[in-house]
Amino acid sequence: MRAVYLDHNATTRIDPVVVEAMLPFLGESFGNPSSHHAFGEAAFSAVRKARRQVQTLIGAANDSEIVFTSGGTESDNTALLSALAALAPRNEIIVSAVEHPAVLALCERLEAEGRAGVHRIPVDRCGRIDVAAYEHALCERTAVVSFMWANNETGTLFPVETLAEKAKAAGALFHTDAVQAAGRVPIRAEETAISMMSLSAHKIAGPKGIGALYVRSETPFYPLILGGRQERNRRGGTENVPAIVGFGEAAERAASRLESEARRMKALRDRLEQGLLGTVPGARVNGDPTARLANTCNIAFEDVDGDGLLALLAREGIACSSGSACSAGSMQPSHVLQAMAVPASHLGGAVRFSLGRDNDDSDIDHVLAVLPPLVMRLRQPAGARKVARAG
Incomplete structure (x- = not known):
């Protein structure tokens, strides 16, 4: 994998x-x-x-x-x-x-x-x-x-x-x-x-x-x-x-390598965001559009359980998070997103992607190929998911 x-x-x-x-x-x-x-x-x-x-x-x-x-x-x-x-x-x-x-x-x-x-x-x-x-x-x-x-x-x-x-x-x-x-x-x-x-x-x-x-x-x-x-x-x-x-x-x-890495990270982050916004209906980016770390993308998916999405991504070998590592497992909505008045429809479906020096275009390609179908799967009613698995 x-x-x-x-x-x-x-x-x-x-x-x-x-x-x-x-x-x-x-x-x-x-x-x-x-x-x-x-x-x-x-x-x-x-x-x-x-x-x-x-x-x-x-x-x-x-x-x-x-x-x-x-x-x-x-x-x-x-x-x-x-x-x-x-x-x-x-x-x-x-x-x-x-x-x-x-x-x-x-x-x-x-x-x-x-x-x-x-x-x-x-x-x-x-x-x-x-x-x-x-x-x-x-x-x-x-x-x-x-x-x-x-x-x-x-x-x-x-x-x-x-x-x-x-x-x-x-x-x-x-x-x-x-x-x-x-x-x-x-x-x-x-x-x-x-x-x-x-x-x-x-x-x-x-x-x-x-x-x-x-x-x-x-x-x-x-x-x-x-x-x-x-x-x-x-x-x-x-x-x-x-x-x-x-x-x-x-x-x-x-x-x-601060300046060169910031340019490289921004290009990868922007491609990730544009790809997800263009393929997943009801997705929104959380954060300042311009005054933002070049490596960080917090994106929320409407009517999706974020923890469930993280688990499915992990099975595909993709490691990301829902917010602060210090708050992992709290089962509470992010205090940051709550303070930003993120709509209830998106609050539980936020995922944070934070890039680093080892990431490249192939990593972004993998996420863009894997994530959209997982979001659509999670949005299906429970009954429909059971039928799909049975089929």
Whole structure:
């Protein structure tokens, strides 16, 4: 059976070159970066190189602004909790209604415990932020604004540079979850008013379990994990050197091919969308028509069970998803699509295709050949399906 992987927003296959870069630090170069001897110094140098590689990927001013974490979720949690601690007595958070669960779940807990007030800014039918509502919510009580750079389900891009300037003018810190954006769109953190930015290696062909938080030099910061003096006292715990090295290598490779891959992904994505819209009645694309990640296609099929369609596609070797991998199995409609007011007729039939560096035209051809008949099969009444199988 032909295998087609179209779930790169969930995770990516680690680049063999990245694996090769990591291997020495799983063997002979096993030192602790905090140790003052040759073994430790080799590890320290490797971590610093990786820090500079990540710095370059996002256009930060200094490598000291990169704090390594266990991934995007830890980075998101650290950013919000740090901002609340640093800017007390300010105790309000502004987020969009379509943020990742790593942000929304923390906000729900803080709100339930009475530790923070949360403003959830709505989006329009294309997933674009309601800027007027955002401006109205900003006030002297706002501690932090957290808007994702690119939505993980639809690929819609937020104008975070402009939104960050508005937060700065109000005296608030601005955090962006750039997990899906980094390595896919150009980022020049130094030229923005962004205070903090979350990153994750496994979205850019790096290893799982490693991420980073960009913290602008002048940003007040309170660590989430306390312990030793690692990461300049901003994240306790012995550094995961092999994973950090892998993150750095993946960041460098992503930066070097960002523009060419974006062009290639857009061409594949557009052909996929046009093919499905042209062959499947009642299909609609969810997300901003223009300001969207080049690799992401969220398409909803009218009167179709999305989970059933995913299962049939999986049997054909096609791997995709219905939205965030962190929400898989929840049996609840996507909070992103609900916030976008996707019609009830389409809400349960959404499929996210997210392309990566291994995909080519033959993968798109396979999906276009396989998917339309599956949609029509699922739309048949149950009785008709039984007759068809019996025949």
